[in-house]
Amino acid sequence: MGNIEKIFDSNDARSLSHRRLPKLIYDFIEGATGREISSKGNLTAFDDVKLLPRALVDVSERNLTTSFMGNNYSQPFGIAPMGMCNLTYPNADILMAKAAKSRSFPHGLAAATSTGLAEVHAAGGDNSWFQLYVFVGTEKALELSQKAQSIGYKTLILTVDVPQTARRMRELRNGFQVPFNMGLSQFIDLAIHPFWSLRTLATGIPKPVLFQNEDEKFDRTAHRMGANWDFLNQLRSIWKGKIIVKGILSVEDAKRIKKLGIDGVWVSNHGGRQLDGAPAPITVLPLIRNALGKDYPIAFDSGIRDGSDIVKALASGADFTFLGRPILHALAGAGSAGLERILSIFSEDINVVMAQIGVKGIYEIDNSVLARSQE
Numbered sequence: 001m002g003n004i005e006k007i008f009d010s011n012d013a014r015s016l017s018h019r020r021l022p023k024l025i026y027d028f029i030e031g032a033t034g035r036e037i038s039s040k041g042n043l044t045a046f047d048d049v050k051l052l053p054r055a056l057v058d059v060s061e062r063n064l065t066t067s068f069m070g071n072n073y074s075q076p077f078g079i080a081p082m083g084m085c086n087l088t089y090p091n092a093d094i095l096m097a098k099a100a101k102s103r104s105f106p107h108g109l110a111a112a113t114s115t116g117l118a119e120v121h122a123a124g125g126d127n128s129w130f131q132l133y134v135f136v137g138t139e140k141a142l143e144l145s146q147k148a149q150s151i152g153y154k155t156l157i158l159t160v161d162v163p164q165t166a167r168r169m170r171e172l173r174n175g176f177q178v179p180f181n182m183g184l185s186q187f188i189d190l191a192i193h194p195f196w197s198l199r200t201l202a203t204g205i206p207k208p209v210l211f212q213n214e215d216e217k218f219d220r221t222a223h224r225m226g227a228n229w230d231f232l233n234q235l236r237s238i239w240k241g242k243i244i245v246k247g248i249l250s251v252e253d254a255k256r257i258k259k260l261g262i263d264g265v266w267v268s269n270h271g272g273r274q275l276d277g278a279p280a281p282i283t284v285l286p287l288i289r290n291a292l293g294k295d296y297p298i299a300f301d302s303g304i305r306d307g308s309d310i311v312k313a314l315a316s317g318a319d320f321t322f323l324g325r326p327i328l329h330a331l332a333g334a335g336s337a338g339l340e341r342i343l344s345i346f347s348e349d350i351n352v353v354m355a356q357i358g359v360k361g362i363y364e365i366d367n368s369v370l371a372r373s374q375e
């Protein structure tokens with residue numbers, strides 16, 4: 001696949017994905033809620049954080065290994081849970097799970113997956129974490145988590161920033177729906193992207209496989225309000241492994257989650273897909289770290305586009321980070337090779353940044369590497 005040589009960063013992956021995907025699918029990935037202020041703000045907020053170059057440090061030996069919630073990983077970033085990934089490339093869920101296992105990092109399998117839980121777990125082992133939404137009532141959610149547990153999933157991500165799916169203008173304008181709604185404009189969009197369309201037809205149009213019964217039909221726009229504090233307590237009592245709560249921006253919420261005996265919080269604004277006007281997570285991360293103390297596990301996502309963003313998030317209080325859109329764009333642009341390429345690029349990037357700021361290992365990265373630490 002010749003495309004892969006054209007990817008040097010996440011922007012290149014996005015450009016390729018733009019060319020390859022029907023507008024409907026590209027906009028599903030890239031779009032956000034409202035005027036997309038939060039999604040753009042996530043990127044500019046990273047631009048505002050500056051790292052401090054350090055001189056004369058022997059950085060000839062560097063490594064990216066780290067640990068998070070009791071597990072060792074070869075790199076400080078994983079893949080965030082994303083629904084309907086197979087729309088970008090056939091078998092995307094499995095490709096991500098395999099990459100997670102072979103490279104040793106975690107990836108989230110979304111409740112809105114179009115690949116079965118057992119299949120993904122067989123490919124990813126303990127590196128595959130299961131992400132839960134409370135779509136069709138708490139009973140179904142508890143049943144799903146029990147199913148995931150019996151298959152062998154050890155880590156559960158409970159996403160709590162989607163009490164209701166937000167209004168995403170690109171999706172509304174394009175008539176994007178899951179399962180697909182085929183009108184004339186969608187038909188034309190697919191027809192002018194024959195590679196994607198034929199490939200997707202040949203492998204089967206992805207469907208949300210965990211919600212296939214008539215009485216629990218998948219409706220992306222349905223409210224997900226069952227995920228309240230009582231439910232979190234209930235989940236804690238039935239889930240034997242680790243639980244991390246994703247979509248936290250409030251210091252108060254983070255403190256309450258820690259108090260409930262949950263294993264970690266995941267600071268995120270869902271890539272700006274939920275509340276336009278929500279703060280960029282990188283700006284609230286230091287406050288949340290401060291409130292939770294230095295040892296409580298904190299994951300981070302939203303707006304990471306290169307290795308220096310990852311270093312900035314680690315320096316601002318995260319223990320581990322997750323990539324979202326860049327992964328889907330790399331898959332859409334160049335399939336499995338694109339995925340491997342973008343993962344290598346991020347690692348290489350972190351490695352080079354570490355040399356510039358004079359650190360040899362991930363554990364050395366704290367707020368002293370930020371330029372503002374010397375103000």
Ligand SMILES: Cc1cc2nc3c(=O)[nH]c(=O)nc-3n(C[C@H](O)[C@H](O)[C@H](O)COP(=O)(O)O)c2cc1C
Nearest residue numbers: 029080081082083110159270271302303304324325
């Ligand atoms: C296409 C797409 C689908 C997503 N689906 C889910 C989901 O099902 N569950 C979830 O917790 N987060 C979901 N997210 C949010 C991601 O987990 C992550 O928070 C977000 O992508 C981070 O922002 P970034 O991609 O701009 O870095 C989705 C994101 C995208 C782009």
